[in-house]
Amino acid sequence: MGTVFFADKDNDVLTVGQITDLIKEQLSQSFRSIKVKGEISNCHQSQNGHVYFSLKDAEALLSAVIFRGSLNRSSIKPANGMQVVVSGNLDVYAPRGNYQIIADKIESFGRGALLEELEQRKNQLESEGLFRQERKKALPICPRRVAVVTSPTGAAIQDILTVLARRAAAPLVTILPTAVQGEGAAQIISDQIKRADRYNLGDVIIVARGGGSLEDLMPFNDEAVVRSIAGCSTPVVCGVGHETDVTLADLAADIRAATPSAASELISDRSEDILLRARGFRQSALDIIHRRLLEYRSRFDKCNGQQISFHAISRIQELIHRNDDAATQLQTIMTNRLSEAKTNLALANRSLVESSPQAVLERGYARVEHMGKSVRMASQLEIDDQIDIVFAKDRVKARVTNG
């Protein structure tokens, strides 16, 4: 308990410096070390690396500073909107006449509570069955229209449109604009999801936002958003944050995409594939028909008129040729045989002629006849028989004298 001042006499007047000193002394005696919780705002860093900020809540504001040394040692770096607990001591900054807390340590109070709250909410919704695999709907294979619930000025929609711009088979995109962080965003997101579904603004709904802190993504952990997604009859793809960010909206969606780009690729892949194959068909069909026509034609050409007679003629000629050879051969054989035969005949003839009785007689031999009969041996004759000695051309009579 410090000195109590009650100024009612003229020599109780203090200078600004004096009163400030007194206040300073009072404060530092009464508040050795304190821990204060609140939300960081007006956060900025000076040139020497010290960070000046305010801690606020609904009722009041407390100036604060964390010097460079303490800042480096702190695992939490102060940023606007953070819910924190600041440990330190109170001080008065005389030149400005304000008091502040000089922070030794900043801890994330809000984040812990936030995560706790989130965990509880997740368990609650999970027990209602809202995240069950069986509830999840299949995506249409080739959606022609897609409704995107996202910020019209954010990075997410740009990423989505960049992906789709490269696709010939891109679907029609209808954007349902919404805030994607901060107070009140959750309600708008939830409403836009419902509108996308009830007014049938797409064959599939994409809920998208770019990367951010846990605080930034909080609207996508909101119960109303989860219930809207779960209540859609249109399939919902959730592409929120970076690959590692998982929000309750992701758990409720029919498909979770790692990022907004991934979401747009997912819903446009198969259409693109089919379109490319349809185009490919035209070319390959032409090739096939062309080849078949060529084959057909070459077979036909082989059966064409001119080609036929040429073939026929050459075949016939071939036969004739072969025939000729055969004829010639036959001829030769016959000729040979014939001359052979002639020779034989001549020989036969000669020998015939040569061995005729007349031919013998002509050679000087004679024939004997007795009483008109040929005589072959002497014993057929007796002495004094009258015989005819027949020569080739004439005869004489003779008498056998002895025998």
Place this chain on the structure above:
Amino acid sequence: MDNGFEDRLRRLEEITEKMRDRDVMLKEAMNLFDEGIAISTGLEKELSDFQQKVEKLSNLPPVDGSGNVDIEPF
């Protein structure tokens, strides 16, 4: 709700096989060719209808679907 894209693609694949089949007469192959071209042209047109088309909902009709939507180009 796939507008028969998958079925039509499958038909194109069947047609391609049949056209290659030497047992299929040339005349029929040509009929199949015509059919295939018609299908692929249809697919191409339908799938590329919405290229680069982006719109946005410009009003906030009742969430239960009972109102009317205003759509604008984005």
